[in-house]
Amino acid sequence: MTFAADRYEQINYRRCGKSGLKLPEISLGCWHNFGHAAPLEPAKQMLYKAFDLGITHFDLANNYGPPAGSAESRVGEILKNDFAAHRDELIISSKAGYVMWPGPYGDFGSKKFLIASCEQSLKRLQLDYVDIFYHHRPDPETPLEESMGALEQLHRQGKALYVGISSYSAESTRQAAAVLKDMGVPLLIHQPSYSMLNRGIENGLREACDDNGVGIIAFCPLQQGQLTSKYINGIPDDSRAGRGGMNKDAITPELVAKLKKLNAIAENRGQSLAQMALQWVLRDLRVTSALIGASKVSQIEENVAGLKSPELTDDELKSIDDILAS
Numbered sequence: 001m002t003f004a005a006d007r008y009e010q011i012n013y014r015r016c017g018k019s020g021l022k023l024p025e026i027s028l029g030c031w032h033n034f035g036h037a038a039p040l041e042p043a044k045q046m047l048y049k050a051f052d053l054g055i056t057h058f059d060l061a062n063n064y065g066p067p068a069g070s071a072e073s074r075v076g077e078i079l080k081n082d083f084a085a086h087r088d089e090l091i092i093s094s095k096a097g098y099v100m101w102p103g104p105y106g107d108f109g110s111k112k113f114l115i116a117s118c119e120q121s122l123k124r125l126q127l128d129y130v131d132i133f134y135h136h137r138p139d140p141e142t143p144l145e146e147s148m149g150a151l152e153q154l155h156r157q158g159k160a161l162y163v164g165i166s167s168y169s170a171e172s173t174r175q176a177a178a179v180l181k182d183m184g185v186p187l188l189i190h191q192p193s194y195s196m197l198n199r200g201i202e203n204g205l206r207e208a209c210d211d212n213g214v215g216i217i218a219f220c221p222l223q224q225g226q227l228t229s230k231y232i233n234g235i236p237d238d239s240r241a242g243r244g245g246m247n248k249d250a251i252t253p254e255l256v257a258k259l260k261k262l263n264a265i266a267e268n269r270g271q272s273l274a275q276m277a278l279q280w281v282l283r284d285l286r287v288t289s290a291l292i293g294a295s296k297v298s299q300i301e302e303n304v305a306g307l308k309s310p311e312l313t314d315d316e317l318k319s320i321d322d323i324l325a326s
Helices: 040-052 070-082 084-089 111-125 144-156 170-182 205-211 253-268 273-281 297-306 314-325
Strands: 013-015 022-024 026-029 057-059 091-096 130-135 160-166 187-191 215-219 287-292
Touching: 013 287, 022 026, 022 287, 026 040, 026 297, 040 070, 040 297, 070 084, 070 111, 091 111, 111 130, 111 144, 130 144, 130 187, 144 160, 144 170, 160 170, 170 187, 170 205, 205 215, 253 273, 253 314, 273 287, 273 297, 287 297
Parallel strands: 026 057, 026 287, 057 091, 091 130, 130 160, 160 187, 187 215, 215 287
Antiparallel strands: 013 022
C-alpha cells in the first residue's frame, strides 16, 4: 500500500503533556463502523485516508465492535496487510475497563482483568505492543494502586509504551498520577469526554492534567454527531438518534435552537458546525488531540480541512458561550 508522500504536511501535531510524544490534532477512533457488523471496505478506506492526511493515531478498546473485540480484530488485519511497513509511524492505543466476558474477572479494574485484556487485545491487533494502554474507567471497588500497578506491569514488560486513564475525575487523576510516579512510570494521557455540550473537564480536570504533565485527548468532541449540521432541523431518519443508536430525548427543541445559532457562527466563518466544534475543543493547548469517529471518508476529510481555518476570535468564543448558556 502506498500512502501520500506529503501526509505530514496535512495536519499539526501537539506534544502530549510533558512527554516526548506528539499526537495529531485529530485522532481517529475505531469505536463504531470498524467491527464485524460493519462492511470491511469502508473501514479500510477510512484508515487509509486518515493516514494520508497525517492522522497517525488510531484509538481502540477491547470492547469495541460490535461484536465486542471485532474492531481490534479487523483493524489488526488491516494493519498487518497494509500498514506493516509503517508500524513505527503509528500510535495504536487500546483500553480495558468495561465488561468483556462473564464472571467476576471480566470487568472494571482488577489486575487480573487488565492484564488479561491487554494480552487479548495484542492478539487481536496482531501486535507485540500498543503505544498507549488505558484504564477505560475508574473502578470504585478495586484499590487504585492495583489498577495502576497493572498499567505499570504492562509498561515494564514492553506491552504498552505509555499508559493512560479515561473518564477519571480531577482528584482521582491526581491520585493516579501520583501512584504511577511512585512506581517510576509517568501518566501520559487522560481521555475524557469534552465538547461544547459537555464541559465537565473545565471543573478542575484540565488543571489536574496540566499540573501533572498529562496530555488530554477529548472523546466525543462532536457529542455523538449532535454538533454537526445533522440535527439543526430536528432528527433525520438516517441519523444515530433516528436509528435508535442515541437517545432521541437528547435532541430537544432547546438544543436544536442552540445548534442553529452555533451553525450560523460557523457559516460566517466559512465552516461547518463540526469543523468549528473541533476547533473549539482544540482552542485550549492543554488538549493534545480531538478523537473523532467516522462512518465515511468525507467526514475525516472535512474534519481535517477545518483545522486550516483561522482561530476562533474572542468575540466568537463569547458568542458561543452566550448561546450555550441560554
